[in-house]
Amino acid sequence: MVIECKHVWDYLSDYLDDTLNPETKELVQRHLEHCEICSAILDSTRNIVVLTADDRVFELPVGYSERLHTRLAQEIGSNWKKSHGDSAD
Amino acid sequence: MNVELTERDEAQMIALILAGDTELYHELIRPYERGVYKMALSFMKNESDAEDVAQEAFLKAFRKLAGFRGQAKFSTWLISITLNEARGRLRRHSTVRMESLDESPEEGGHISPALLRDWREVPSEALERKEIRAILEEAIASLSPIYREVLLLRDVEEFSIEETAAALTITPGTVKVRLHRARMMMQKELAPKLKNASPRRRWFQWS
Numbered sequence: 001m002v003i004e005c006k007h008v009w010d011y012l013s014d015y016l017d018d019t020l021n022p023e024t025k026e027l028v029q030r031h032l033e034h035c036e037i038c039s040a041i042l043d044s045t046r047n048i049v050v051l052t053a054d055d056r057v058f059e060l061p062v063g064y065s066e067r068l069h070t071r072l073a074q075e076i077g078s079n080w081k082k083s084h085g086d087s088a089d
Numbered sequence: 090m091n092v093e094l095t096e097r098d099e100a101q102m103i104a105l106i107l108a109g110d111t112e113l114y115h116e117l118i119r120p121y122e123r124g125v126y127k128m129a130l131s132f133m134k135n136e137s138d139a140e141d142v143a144q145e146a147f148l149k150a151f152r153k154l155a156g157f158r159g160q161a162k163f164s165t166w167l168i169s170i171t172l173n174e175a176r177g178r179l180r181r182h183s184t185v186r187m188e189s190l191d192e193s194p195e196e197g198g199h200i201s202p203a204l205l206r207d208w209r210e211v212p213s214e215a216l217e218r219k220e221i222r223a224i225l226e227e228a229i230a231s232l233s234p235i236y237r238e239v240l241l242l243r244d245v246e247e248f249s250i251e252e253t254a255a256a257l258t259i260t261p262g263t264v265k266v267r268l269h270r271a272r273m274m275m276q277k278e279l280a281p282k283l284k285n286a287s288p289r290r291r292w293f294q295w296s
Contacts, residue, residue, distance in 0.1 A: 006199065006201070009199075009200075009201070009202055009273070010199075010269070012202075012269070012272070012273070013265070013268055013269035013272045013273070014265060014269065016272075017250070017265075017268075019250070019265070036206060036207070037204055037205070037206060039208075040204075040205040040206060040207055040208040041202045041203070041204070041205065041208075041276065041280075043208040043210065044202075044203070044205060044208045044276055044279075044280040044283070044284075045202070045272055045273070045275075045276045045280075047208070047210050047211055047283070048225075048272070048275050048276055048279050048280070048283070049244050049272065050213070051211060051213065051215075051216060051225060051283075052225060052229070052240070052244045052245055052275070053244055053245060053247055054213055054216050055123070056216040056217070056222060057216060057222050057225050057226060057245075058123075058126070058127045058130060058222075058226060058245075059222070060122075060123060060126055061136050061140060064122070064126060064140060064143075065122055067140070067144075068122065068140075068143065068144055068147060069115055071144050071148075072114065072115065072144075072147060072148065072151070073115075075148055075151075076111050076114065076148075076151055077111060078111040078112040078114065078115065079112055
């Protein structure tokens with residue numbers, strides 16, 4: 001059985017997560033082997049997923065952690081001191 | 090260093106915190122500071138509101154800690170509190186800023202990906218460049234909330250399908266459907282932009 005490109009697109013996310021049933025996975029795989037457009041779509045989607053997970057996306061504002069812990073200490077009455085905070089110390 | 094705490098460590102810390110050692114709460118939440126902020130930022134769209142939401146979420150979690158029974162993972166529980174805080178705040182301000190896309194139809198048509206003939210991988214070093222980070226952040230922020238939540242938990246926080254479902258109180262099947270659409274929308278939006286982002290002929294940079 002052969003499937004068309006637009007059906008393959010419907011499976012790309014599950015394919016990346018490896019949650020397709022074995023038969024569908026096989027069909028998709030066989031299609032990808034000879035379809036360079038679908039392969040490029042798969043590769044670009046995978047790459048975007050990888051980049052999205054990178055910790056450098058979404059920078060934390062300077063001082064965020066310190067302000068958070070200072071506020072928490074005030075509100076919950078803990079004895080947190082700045083020196084506890086940084087892993088650098 | 091960010092040392093991952095095991096669930097058992099966390100359960101022990103939570104018991105000690107509830108017994109009065111409130112200082113430990115600072116340690117308990119340390120691995121989640123970034124994730125909570127990112128979640129808040131994707132909703133609030135500006136840093137200072139996001140920071141407020143994050144602080145409130147951590148405070149609420151502390152106050153409700155006795156109600157955390159370990160039925161979910163602490164991270165999942167914390168993220169649901171953050172989501173509620175962010176949604177609540179948006180609702181209160183909804184006369185000024187509406188999340189108009191909130192109601193977008195879930196099963197709406199098919200999303201066609203951006204068609205490319207070849208795709209050169211964008212190296213992760215590209216993220217050193219501010220404009221690349223900015224287009225990624227923008228693309229995530231432009232998703233409507235139901236897709237953004239799922240994408241953030243699954244692809245940014247790297248929660249499993251089940252954990253994502255638990256945090257959002259939706260079924261794993263719904264997670265998969267929304268995730269698929271979210272990823273395809275990201276691909277459609279980003280692939281054409283990132284395609285030109287790979288550094289070409291780096292060795293000729295000076296020319």
